[in-house]
Amino acid sequence: MKPPVFDYYDPETLDEALDLMDRYGPEAKVLAGGQSLVPLLNLRLARPAALVDLNRIPGMDGIHLEDGWIRIGAMARQWDAEHAPEVARHLPILAEALRFVGHPQIRMRGTVGGSIAHADPAAELPALLLCLEGEVVARRRDGMRVIPAKELFVTYLTTSLEPDEILTEVRWPIPPPGTGWAFVELARRHGDYALVGVAVLVRLNADGSVAEARIAFTGCGPVPVRAEEAERALRGARPSGQLWEEAAQVAACSLEPPSDLHASGAARKHLAAVLTARALMKAAERANPGGKR
């Protein structure tokens, strides 16, 4: 299983990379960590005319906190994000989600930006980005724009990035202090792509009622999905086991998950409800009412 011929470029500046993307357009693919792209090349399921390797461009892998956001350079390795002190302190849900991504050996090379841009329907990070209402920075030769998560994922393996754009940064807003969080996933084996995964945030008012909840699924459709109806239903409600179960049912009802070799759509729907209830319970346990630390 050897890759087909392509023109390989490993520019040392972002400008050179953007020039190449401008030149080749849809005929070029960006090579970041390669953990998703290179298998496709080896299987000859992807046949780009050119590969633009970003690995030699310095400064694209930073992880830092700025104005209430964790900004992660697209080329930051998933492993480094998982273990970054800023992430541990301010965005532990990202570390929890990353632990479901493949195995350590994959995460040593796979990148945060690459996973987002690849937009696998069963990947963890796109769903998390949607849950947190994060955004990405996309650069092209003559400009840049910021794309919020809800405008980013279009369909299977497709984002709204233009052919001449490169995703350079992923920005994660830090939830208000005291927000509870959980990322829960079910896969056939640990480390596999999710059958169903769910990212959940729960913020409680001072009186203990739900101020806000966010629920985002992966593995349940061509793109990650927010369970907006369930989120609305939770607002103002009193936490209880029954509340989480009911909200989980509402959330799952809104889904139309695919059927494949590993599970039917109906099974995924059922699993979505089960996992959501568990995630909501976990998130609520981690929440501090009124945002106290």
Added chain:
Amino acid sequence: MSQVVGRPIPRVEDLRLLTGRGRYVADLRLGGMQQVAFVRSPYPHARIRSIRAPDGRVYRAADLQDVRPIAPRWEGEGFLPTAQPPLAEGVVRYVGEPVAVVVAPTRYAAEDLAEQVRVDYEPLPPVPDVDAALSPGAPRLHSDNVLYRRSHVHGDPDGVFRRAEVVVRTVIRSSRCTAAPLEGRGVVAWHDGSTLWVWTNTQTPSLIRSALALSLGLPECAVRVVVPDTGGGFGQKMHLYPEEIVVSWLALRLGVPVQWVEDRRENLTASAQAREERVEVELAAGTDGRLLGLRARIVGDVGAYHVYPTTAALEPLGVAQILPGPYDIPHYAYEVLAVATNKPPTGAYRGVGMTVGVLAMERAVDLLATRLRLDPVEVRRRNLVSEGRFPYTSASGLVYDGGSFREALEQVCALADYEHLRKEQEEARRRGKLLGIGLACYVEYTGLGSTTFRRRGMTEVPGHEGACVRVEPDGTVRVHVSFSHQGQGHETTLAQLVADMLHQPVERIRVERVDTAASPHGSGTFASRSSVAGAGAVLAAAGRVRERAQAIAAALLEAAPEDVVWEEGRLFVRGAPHRSVTFEAVAAAAYRILPGGSVSPGLEAVAYFDPPPATFSNAAHLAVVEVDARTGSVRILGYFVAEDCGRIINPLIVRGQLYGGIAQGIGEALLEHAAYDDHGQPLATTFMDYLIPTVWEMPEDVRVVHLQHPSDRPGGFKGMAEGGAIAAPAAVANAVADAVRAPVTRLPITPELVLELVCRGSRDGVDRTADPA
């Protein structure tokens, strides 16, 4: 006198394997070597209208006119032969079937060239499964779609069933699996002007050599098969494949070395697959749980062609013959069908026939226990053949030479603390947690001899093994055997046998890789035969060397041979220990300084061993699982084994074989499915979809007790190594069924299936033991 057999010595071969110095077929380099890639059918069933090739080395069936197809023979009724041409001729019958072959300087370039070959197919209606194959008006893949059928009646089963107080019936569906060794198949071939060299990671070197010679029209002495280090086989590598023939033909045609290494996609879709049977089992019993009769109908989906040498009959017939298992069942009738479909051929895979037979029988026994509200251990206890009854002839005609069926059951229950487990299960259930306990008792045929292969009709498999033990002039010992290794540690275990026979340290015994120019003829490594058939040959050859060494020593010491005794490293005259010679001196005398004509030169012996029809091992496995009723996940909390594989050569290795087999069994039970859709297209073409177990799927610990009841065979050994793969699917299936209180009738037990079962199991009081599922 220290004995090395029975000790857990670390392996000799590890020193090179650990340091990256193993030489697998992909590692071989010959000057001027070219790379090979195959053009494979994307259709399950199609006519080939034309093949247009670009410039370059591209070959198709028309170029291989004089090459004979793969057409294993079988003696006996009910067999419909098939002939698989090495490159498809006129019609393709499975996705992945080789249609053309290309040669280029690199594998990268070969794949580029392969893509440029334009094959014009006319798709034909596919036969995607057994139901389609057997339906009236189905497309015929050969003159008929039934490649093998056999029926057998012992006693009066119909009468027994009519009169029986209790009848339990179930239909078990095993999924299509594939062996998926980490190293795929591969071949390097080179004709050096007089000899065709073929390096191939085969489990059956002698058979492949003869088959290649026949196929290519060469005398056997002109074909030399050498087996490099092999990364797992599990039965998949025991067959003759079209690619082996084609690559060998290319070497003859091109006059340069050629190399082909299978990639993972090819391995998962074009190498022999396994299992996929539907087994209808009926048990007739008394209200006391005593089994009176057994009836079974076994239908195997065997793919498009017979495999060589064992044929499509191997797997389903194996199920039928082992089905009565360790139970005393006087009446039995079975019907076996091997049905052709548009899938890759079904071949051997660890636990051949036995895995699915044990699955079906152990599920049926548990259903009987549920029906009669008896403990599953008790039902088994009442029916296992007792130790006093051996040799015992089963209702399928197998003669169990020995066994410890009851002892194994008692031991595994003691090891697992069965009573305590049941209490724990009850408590857990009260807390809403579903634990399950599953048993699998089995008997296993190993080390089969020629009588068995002849009786089956399997004429292509000889049944014997051979060994040559040669002492070199410096006293080191070289051993050539007819059977290759794929990780079982033969270089160590066989050396241990010879070391004990010749009282030499293991380090001075060297077991060579198989090379048909140097190794004696034999059948190969499969069906757990090495410690019976293989060891038998090695012990016989080593025994003769030992006698000769004794005679030489006697001549040197001027004593009678019977007065010479052995001690580590030296031979001396009984009662006069100062009159001694070292083994090295004996070797030297054999080759250099001959004591005045009284001893002829040479210190080596060749021996062949055709074992008795079969040697039986047995074991009892017990699995403890936890089922998450809401997500359908199954976790294996504990696993216990009481195994009798006779005398053990190397406990470290035996333990490893058991664990490895259990892992494969767990994979088969919960994860593995080489699935095909209704159009005959494979769905599991990468490791993303064909899921083999990781470390997390194994229980943290597997507790084992060995009952080492020696066999009557040389050394007292029995075969082992398939046990985990034979019993684990049944033990896990029974455990899940026990946890959810609903019958498990098909594999793999996916989360979705568990959720279905949990739904059914919660409908209390419904007896599903008569469910055809």
Added chain:
Amino acid sequence: MTTRLRTIRLTVNGSTHEITVETRKTLADALREDLGLTGTHLGCEHGVCGACTVLLDGRPVRSCLLFAAQAEGHEVTTVEALGTPDRLHPIQQAFWEHHGLQCGFCTPGILMSTVWFLQHHPHPTRDEIREMLAGHLCRCTGYLQIVEAIEAAARSVGRKGP
């Protein structure tokens, strides 16, 4: 510098080699074919089995998912750097003593992951070992003796130093 064929300098096991390769050639193939280091094996070529794992700047990566050209300027470490039959690395020694391999095909990849792992987890728990090992498929051993070998290696590396 061309886009389809390049002459690159690869630093592997401490030595630098100049080779000319197609840019699409994977690091695994370059190691095996151009440098003759066949200890790194190919089990799947899509990043799942881990047999091809080498260290890149000390971190375990799938060499089947890297192009050789990408490794220029980095340090690659393969199993051949660990030890020889006469002088096994302590990790290799532990695998030998605990029967942590059968066919040996997946073993070099596991050894390389273990080298990195024990540097960062000198006193690993069983679960930590399994977390690392889950990135490797083995079809022969059933993993249990591999876990035992890694536990033993941790004790022995701890005594002798990495």
